[in-house]
Amino acid sequence: MKALDILTTAIGNSFRSRLRTTLTVIAIFIGAFTLTITNGLGAGINDYINTQVASIGAPDVMTVTKPVKATTATDGPAKYDPATASRVTSGRPGASTLELTDTDIAVIGAIKGITAVDKSVSVRPDYIEWQSAGKYVMSLGQFGSGIKIDLAAGKQFTAGTTALEVIIPTTYVATMGFANNAAAVGQTVAIGITDALTTQTSIDATIVGVQNTTLLGSNATVNSALKNALYAAQSVGLPASSTTQYASVVAHFDGTATKAQIATIKKDLVTASYEGTTVADQIGTFQTVIDGIILVLNAFAVIALLAAGFGIINTLLMSVQERTREIGLMKAMGMSAGRIFGLFSAEAVFIGFLGSAIGSGIAIAVGTIVSRVLARTLLSNLPGLHILSFTIASVGTVFLLVMGIAFVASVLPASRAARQSPIDSLRYE
Amino acid sequence: MTSVVLSTHNLTKHYGSGSTRFDALKGITLDIRDGESLAIVGKSGSGKSTLMHILALLDQPSGGELMVDGTDAATLKGKKLNLLRNRTFGFVFQQFFLTPNASVLDNVMLPLKIARIGSRERKRRAMAALTQLDLVDKAKNKAVNLSGGQKQRVVIARALVNNPRIIFADEPTGNLDSATGAVVEDILFALNKEQGITLVVVTHDDELAARCDRRLYLHDGLVVDAVDGPTSKKKTVHA
Ligand SMILES: Nc1ncnc2c1ncn2[C@@H]1O[C@H](COP(=O)(O)OP(=O)(O)OP(=O)(O)O)[C@@H](O)[C@H]1O
Ligand SMILES: [Mg+2]
Numbered sequence: 264m265k266a267l268d269i270l271t272t273a274i275g276n277s278f279r280s281r282l283r284t285t286l287t288v289i290a291i292f293i294g295a296f297t298l299t300i301t302n303g304l305g306a307g308i309n310d311y312i313n314t315q316v317a318s319i320g321a322p323d324v325m326t327v328t329k330p331v332k333a334t335t336a337t338d339g340p341a342k343y344d345p346a347t348a349s350r351v352t353s354g355r356p357g358a359s360t361l362e363l364t365d366t367d368i369a370v371i372g373a374i375k376g377i378t379a380v381d382k383s384v385s386v387r388p389d390y391i392e393w394q395s396a397g398k399y400v401m402s403l404g405q406f407g408s409g410i411k412i413d414l415a416a417g418k419q420f421t422a423g424t425t426a427l428e429v430i431i432p433t434t435y436v437a438t439m440g441f442a443n444n445a446a447a448v449g450q451t452v453a454i455g456i457t458d459a460l461t462t463q464t465s466i467d468a469t470i471v472g473v474q475n476t477t478l479l480g481s482n483a484t485v486n487s488a489l490k491n492a493l494y495a496a497q498s499v500g501l502p503a504s505s506t507t508q509y510a511s512v513v514a515h516f517d518g519t520a521t522k523a524q525i526a527t528i529k530k531d532l533v534t535a536s537y538e539g540t541t542v543a544d545q546i547g548t549f550q551t552v553i554d555g556i557i558l559v560l561n562a563f564a565v566i567a568l569l570a571a572g573f574g575i576i577n578t579l580l581m582s583v584q585e586r587t588r589e590i591g592l593m594k595a596m597g598m599s600a601g602r603i604f605g606l607f608s609a610e611a612v613f614i615g616f617l618g619s620a621i622g623s624g625i626a627i628a629v630g631t632i633v634s635r636v637l638a639r640t641l642l643s644n645l646p647g648l649h650i651l652s653f654t655i656a657s658v659g660t661v662f663l664l665v666m667g668i669a670f671v672a673s674v675l676p677a678s679r680a681a682r683q684s685p686i687d688s689l690r691y692e
Numbered sequence: 693m694t695s696v697v698l699s700t701h702n703l704t705k706h707y708g709s710g711s712t713r714f715d716a717l718k719g720i721t722l723d724i725r726d727g728e729s730l731a732i733v734g735k736s737g738s739g740k741s742t743l744m745h746i747l748a749l750l751d752q753p754s755g756g757e758l759m760v761d762g763t764d765a766a767t768l769k770g771k772k773l774n775l776l777r778n779r780t781f782g783f784v785f786q787q788f789f790l791t792p793n794a795s796v797l798d799n800v801m802l803p804l805k806i807a808r809i810g811s812r813e814r815k816r817r818a819m820a821a822l823t824q825l826d827l828v829d830k831a832k833n834k835a836v837n838l839s840g841g842q843k844q845r846v847v848i849a850r851a852l853v854n855n856p857r858i859i860f861a862d863e864p865t866g867n868l869d870s871a872t873g874a875v876v877e878d879i880l881f882a883l884n885k886e887q888g889i890t891l892v893v894v895t896h897d898d899e900l901a902a903r904c905d906r907r908l909y910l911h912d913g914l915v916v917d918a919v920d921g922p923t924s925k926k927k928t929v930h931a
Contacts, residue, residue: 592802597773
């Protein structure tokens with residue numbers, strides 16, 4: 264028999280006992296449906312997190328701090344040493360870090376792999392105002408140096424510019440008096456900031472883009488030029504020492520660095536008693552938790568599929584039994600054992616294909632509708648989140664997995680059929 | 693002198709072992725010549741079907757020798773064996789062995805499908821075989837819906853569709869009334885006379901046996917008599 268004949272015969276055979284095939288297909292359908300949905304959930308959430316990561320931090324920077332030598336809770340306070348730098352509390356709750364000085368910056372900059380070190384300064388602007396339409400409190404994002412922001416309008420910051428640029432979140436647009444997102448782009452706004460002598464000054468900046476709200480709330484983002492300008496304005500009247508101490512610095516490394524290279528940089532930092540944290544590290548823990556949950560859900564779906572696999576074994580054994588004489592006849596007519604095997608395993612794979620096609624098809628249809636409805640209602644505060652997303656790769660994986668399970672399930676019945684001697688099959692009553 | 697297609701020497705076959713051992717064939721020596729018609733006659737349980745299955749390479753003998761066209765059958769395995777079964781032999785079994793819910797045409801095409809012949813050629817040859825057996829109008833019917841005589845003719849069409857050299861027929865008329873049986877017999881002998889197909893017929897019907905060129909009488913697994921030459925005149929056909 265030609266391969267095509269085997270396939271068409273197998274498909275025809277699977278429709279011979281319609282009820283039995285239907286029941287087996289339903290069992291596979293349940294597994295394939297669940298697996299497609301859980302995969303879609305994982306992909307949807309991770310897609311969203313990835314956009315978030317891109318919008319809050321560049322992949323080529325890490326925040327470097329200098330942790331205090333770990334003390335256990337039962338130890339008393341460490342002895343005061345006037346030589347050590349003043350202590351600041353930042354980062355994780357309860358973890359204190361030491362302030363970094365220009366000496367530290369030099370040490371960090373000398374570490375292999377680090378291309379540049381930026382002082383990470385905190386600027387606290389008072390307000391933002393557009394054409395006397397009212398002053399509004401301006402809060403700046405924790406991460407300033409994002410290279411890719413999830414924009415609703417406008418464009419990203421101009422690279423290496425000295426122009427003062429700001430990106431505002433969508434929530435600012437109407438409040439500040441703009442007609443819509445696009446209308447805000449290109450407008451000049453005034454940003455007010457107070458210095459140490461309580462004098463308020465105002466700096467003009469251009470809105471280059473409007474950002475979608477992110478997981479971390481809605482904050483405005485400024486480019487380095489504007490940040491430096493604001494810091495300079497804010498530091499007027501401060502003693503020099505306080506402007507040369509930083510809670511943390513931003514170390515730049517090559518954007519093409521591999522995970523291993525980044526790990527080496529971090530290790531070198533630890534040796535020099537610093538600590539480096541990339542944005543991926545911060546978001547990564549979050550993603551790990553989600554991946555874990557999806558893995559458990561997938562495991563349930565795969566268990567359902569395994570149960571369906573036994574359904575296939577059962578169905579095929581029955582059909583081998585029923586067709587004993589037919590198998591004997593085909594063998595008597597010179598059909599090889601391999602092709603008999605192929606005939607039955609093709610039938611199983613076809614049943615698997617049917618189950619996964621129907622399962623994935625309905626899962627994608629239902630998932631897309633549910634995802635759209637949720638994005639508009641329950642999850643409307645998180646623009647860009649499509650809770651279920653289906654990729655060709657993940658759906659293809661489900662197909663291959665199901666058909667693979669079906670094939671494995673067919674091995675026992677199909678080889679039983681292939682082994683039958685023609686004469687025993689023909690004498691079978 | 694015509695050539696010998698199948699020959700056996702001291703062929704034995706037993707089932708089971710020890711106390712349950714049963715010797716179905718106890719040493720059969722015979723020659724089947726190209727183009728002849730041979731009847732294997734004997735009462736029920738004498739080993740006729742067993743012998744036919746071994747001759748048709750569907751079963752293996754326990755001992756003795758079987759030669760196909762001068763080749764030792766024991767050396768025939770896998771692809772060669774399948775090719776021989778597919779190209780050289782046609783079978784008409786004691787039961788019909790038709791796939792009930794497939795069409796008559798599909799049933800007849802099965803050997804061609806196994807032979808990997810393309811679907812157009814397949815159809816052409818199957819229709820030719822059905823024409824030969826006067827079944828063209830039933831080609832699209834399900835096999836299950838045919839009468840006994842029609843089914844037996846479908847089985848013969850299936851046996852000859854791949855142009856075999858030998859047709860093995862196990863009780864080809866056993867399930868039919870005498871009139872229909874005579875029609876089927878005529879078809880088989882016509883194939884033997886007109887197309888030179890070697891015919892091996894297993895039967896306990898003396899009249900059918902009498903129409904064959906030679907008869908082998910089997911009793912308890914042994915050839916007890918061999919008679920040459922047809923002993924009766926051709927029967928008249930009752931349609
Ligand atoms: N698989 C088997 N196991 C045990 N005994 C068997 C087996 N197949 C056949 N036999 C025995 O071998 C003997 C010959 O059987 P066979 O089918 O050849 O008889 P037969 O001459 O064709 O009879 P009938 O005319 O009734 O078809 C019988 O006694 C039968 O019981
Ligand atoms: Mg018999």
